[in-house]
Amino acid sequence: MLRYCRSELPAFLTCLRRAVEIESPTNSPADVSRLARFFAKELKRLHGKVKVLRHPTAGSSVWAEFWPEKRPRKSVLVLGHLDTVWDKGTLRRMPFRTRGGRAYGPGILDMKSGLACGLWAIRALRELGISPSTPVRFFFNSDEETASRAFRKQIFAEARRARAVLVLEPAAAGGALKTARKGVGEYRITVYGRAAHAGIEPGAGVNAIAELARLLLRIEQLARPLRGLTLNVGLIQGGTRSNVIPERATAVVDVRVPRKKDGEAIERKVRRLRPVHPEARLEITGGINRPPMDRARALRLFRKARALGRALGMELEEASTGGGSDGNFTAALGIPTLDGLGGVGEGAHALSEHVIISELPRRVALLAALIATL
Template identity: 35%
Template sequence: MIAYLKAKEEEMLQLLEKLVNIDSGSYVKSGIDEVGRILQKEYEALGYEVCIHEQPERGNNLSIRHKEAVNPQILAIAHMDTVFVEGTVQERPFTRDETRAYGPGVFDMKGSQVALLYALKALIEEKEEAYKNVEIILNTDEEIGSPESRPLIEEVAKDKKYALIVEPSQSRETVVSQRKGGGKYFLKVTGIAAHAGGEPEKGRSAIGELAHKIIKLHSLTNLEEGITLNVGIIQGGTSVNTISPYAYGALDVRVETHEQAEEVDRAIREICATVDVEGTSIELTGQMRRPPLILSEKSKELLSIIQEVGGELGVEITDTKSGGGSDGNLTAAVGVATIDGLGPIGGNAHSAEEFLEIDSFVDRTLFIASIIKRLSDKRH
């Protein structure tokens, strides 16, 4: 397979350029669906059947399996959305130099889309039946927590033995075995407007109330336990000389265990159940969206197999933890052995400096193909 993939490297980079040069942020339905149509055509040319799960506002999710597949045991997931707004590609389209490729989503995770596709092409080229043992989900909302694709992922995952999450990796020697769980909460505070100089006693400050809540919410952070809370967005008020009649805050939460998720959720609701500034009121919405990805016994066994495959390819694989979530959190939560971070190498995700290491493209594609082959052996 290595000879085949090396011969296809330039072709892979051309497809990567095509995908990167399409704006496909989570809220850009037209762009995501264009990416989906390109990948659908690629998979159908290999004999795969593509089921389109229509979404009215988000991009359409795709589930893919070979027309000759019978009860495939491996689920592979790769998301088509990026974090970038429409128009980003026009400002900084795909570029490359001798060692790196650049552009919005090149690392997270359009490189992984190409790697997964060519891993299956390599298996087909080698006449390895393993390509029939994979069901694929290409989803469109991972960067915003997979709210629409989560039911599809959970439904497809429940009869699978393994889940391979093709998120990109930071190094050739690592995969991701654990991820924090997370949630988003939103506070809408209502106060009473009044002139800040003329009649301040008649006002009730929504901003003041939100400030109390931010301090209390941030105090729940426990870095030693892996618990973090961050109010990352605040808005409020109408003018500098008006007691603010409204305020808004958006809260990000990360935890390492299911028990922490329950405890933090309860604490957030308790904090927001009463007000500190008399005369104001709070509306709290949101929830813990992703359960943590825990390294279960099943996942440990899968990790061991992946490490064996790495060793055979001359790479000593170690597993790492990540503070960010992914769709692997969802597959692990339904009891499927899950390993994440199997895609190509790069860095600076979600920034204008995002890049993909070109020389990792073939290596990681071979890695994915070899894992699928090994997991499809009868002994596993």
């Protein structure tokens, strides 16, 4: 398996380059759909039954099925996302390139190398005449980077038909697999005050910015960093000009929760917030949109991957992360889920984003071995 995967590395890199050069920012559905069609074509060439799933506002997702005739019917689900956080045109200042054993480009680590690993794992199994004992299904989602709203139902439905979910997100540092992820939430907090002339009748106004500032200090105190419960006020907007008492101010807060009950506690506390000024009005929308991925769901799969990894000369560690993925959903449904099976590298969402080229054949071989033996 490993020998085959190593011999295929040049072809793999060509495919990876093509995927990186089809830019696919979440906010540009037509571009995400173009990448969907690219992967659909590649999956078809591997004799998969393939569907491109359209959506009225988001880009298309890709669904594929291999070995549908196998019994038992419960599949191995390979999960990935097509979208990236990089705006269209990033390629001009951050082109695909290889240097010093690394391959660079927007979305190459998160997660186009992972998608290519999925493709090549099937190719390896086909070429070596290895047939898994269950059907294998793929779901490449189009809007993971913005909370996976468009195809969430379909992902849930596929997960329920699966015995195990393998997520192609990048590996943690040193190639570690991800066995736990924090839950993710987002709250949009808007304060409505009353506008007035700041000089002529300052007492007639209710300052929404001042009110929001007081609230944010209280919100920051809800964090429990030692327990891993963190908050970030990441965005703030309000006011029109300095001589007008602002009528409206909004903040968006990102929340990360290690356990389900932390999410429930935060939800209760945020909903209980009240304005200090009796005439200010508060509107809170949002909530926890990805439940935590519980390590217990991953352990059996991780042990299996570690044993297979040893046979491939890898010493695989496990890691937990504050970042969410679609694995959060499948684990919360109770389906065994192992994450971080994609490329090994650094700089996801950063200009230095890259994968280590020599690790790619082993990642493909590991994925193929998992698919073949689950």
